[in-house]
Amino acid sequence: MPGTAVKFREKTDFVDSVICDDALSALSLIRSGIVDAIVTSPPYYGQRDYSYPNQIGSEATAEAYLERLLEVFKECMRVLKETGTLWLNLGDKYADGRLLGLPWRLALALQANGWILRSDVIWWKPNAMPSSVKNRLTCDHEYLFFLTKNNAYYFDGDAIREPHVTFSEHSRMMGGRNHFGKRGGTPEKGKNCGNQNLHRARWDQAFHPKGRNKRTVWEVPLSKFPDAHFAVFPEKLIEPCILAGSPDGGLVLDPFIGSGTTALVALRLRRHFIGIDCSKRYCEMAENRIREQSLVLPFSASPDL
Ligand SMILES: C[S@@+](CC[C@H](N)C(=O)[O-])C[C@H]1O[C@@H](n2cnc3c(N)ncnc32)[C@H](O)[C@@H]1O
Numbered sequence: 001m002p003g004t005a006v007k008f009r010e011k012t013d014f015v016d017s018v019i020c021d022d023a024l025s026a027l028s029l030i031r032s033g034i035v036d037a038i039v040t041s042p043p044y045y046g047q048r049d050y051s052y053p054n055q056i057g058s059e060a061t062a063e064a065y066l067e068r069l070l071e072v073f074k075e076c077m078r079v080l081k082e083t084g085t086l087w088l089n090l091g092d093k094y095a096d097g098r099l100l101g102l103p104w105r106l107a108l109a110l111q112a113n114g115w116i117l118r119s120d121v122i123w124w125k126p127n128a129m130p131s132s133v134k135n136r137l138t139c140d141h142e143y144l145f146f147l148t149k150n151n152a153y154y155f156d157g158d159a160i161r162e163p164h165v166t167f168s169e170h171s172r173m174m175g176g177r178n179h180f181g182k183r184g185g186t187p188e189k190g191k192n193c194g195n196q197n198l199h200r201a202r203w204d205q206a207f208h209p210k211g212r213n214k215r216t217v218w219e220v221p222l223s224k225f226p227d228a229h230f231a232v233f234p235e236k237l238i239e240p241c242i243l244a245g246s247p248d249g250g251l252v253l254d255p256f257i258g259s260g261t262t263a264l265v266a267l268r269l270r271r272h273f274i275g276i277d278c279s280k281r282y283c284e285m286a287e288n289r290i291r292e293q294s295l296v297l298p299f300s301a302s303p304d305l
Contacts (some may be wrong), residue, residue: 015251018263018275018290020283022054023255026276027075035079035274036154036250039241039262041089041233042069045102048230052278056256062093062100070109072255077115079253083154085245086115086147087238089123091231092139103143110147119146119216123237127221144218144237146245154250159243161211214240225259227285233261242269260286264293 019026043050043057045065050057056072059065076086088110090103111117121144128140223234242265246252250271254262257275259282266273267290277283 014274015272016274018257018260018277018283018286020277020280022052022278023056023072023276024075027072027079027255030079030253030274032078033081034251035084035253036081036271037085037087037242037246038076038080038253038255039087039238039245039266040254040256041231041258042072042256043230044091045093045100046095047091047093050279050282055278062095062102062105066102066106066109069106070113073110073115074113076253076255077113077149080149082150083152084149085153085155085241086149087144087241087245088147089142089144089233089237091142097135103145107143107145107147110145115147115149116151117145117147120144121146122217124217124219125222126219144241146241154245154247156244156247157213158210160214160240161208162214164208164212214244225261228259228282230258232259233265235261235265238262238265239269242266242271246271257286258282260289263290267293 014030019029043055045057045059045062047057049055056068057065059068073086073088080086088106090106092102093100107117107120123142123144125140125142128138131138218237218240220234220237223232225232238261242252242262248270251274252262252266252271253274253276255276257263257277258279260275263273263275263286275283275286277286
């Protein structure tokens, strides 16, 4: 229930803290199997200088960059619960006019390392910056991969359903809703009880009371946070990941937390967090934002953050 406090997890294992260190070293401090969901956007390749000697993204080759990320995600798998989920956003990069294909190269390498790829989400950015390129298309999307450690995992699809479109009450399709059952009943009870036509997929598509199952193209405008010198997560992008990928009161980890967006959204959705970032400046920024938000939330981070 929104607004009511849930029982607070004991403050151990860096819960509700930001660890200011290299992701790999910081992850090694976290106990195995305690995290419900990992939501993260690693540094993009060759994009930014975070003024940290061991920063990821400034490797000499794309291969070396991917290797480093794979090491980090190996540790992520260790700290994730068996039922845990990973939501990974990564942008691509051009080198000499060639698209490197880094998001998919990473996703396939993660598969080879034992992760199970469940969905590739296209994050469509309607307000993406125009570009001056004349010999190719202007890119206005990024990938968000949904991966798990096992076949049995936490997923609350009902929490993120979206409005029905095709078979709404006002549908003008030939035959309309008659193909999809009678009003006032479900395949389990009422007028449609036992209707073999209404297998689950069809029922969900047509009338699930909470809406249709969420689709894989998400329209989310870029958000601005002027203090950060990189693209911060839009809160709307990661809300569905946290809602569907972790239980109420669960623990969400971001090993590249930057300005702290994952922690803010986790707390607002009544989850705990662990953040990691190598940049002292961004750790402080994240902590300040978390502290400010904690003052106004009924479900908040520990006061001695
Ligand atoms: C794309 S930004 C993350 C932005 C974040 N999602 C937000 O909403 O603000 C990537 C972050 O990774 C951090 N980073 C770079 N190399 C790192 C490393 N080796 N260990 C931990 N963090 C690192 C950078 O300091 C930066 O804050």
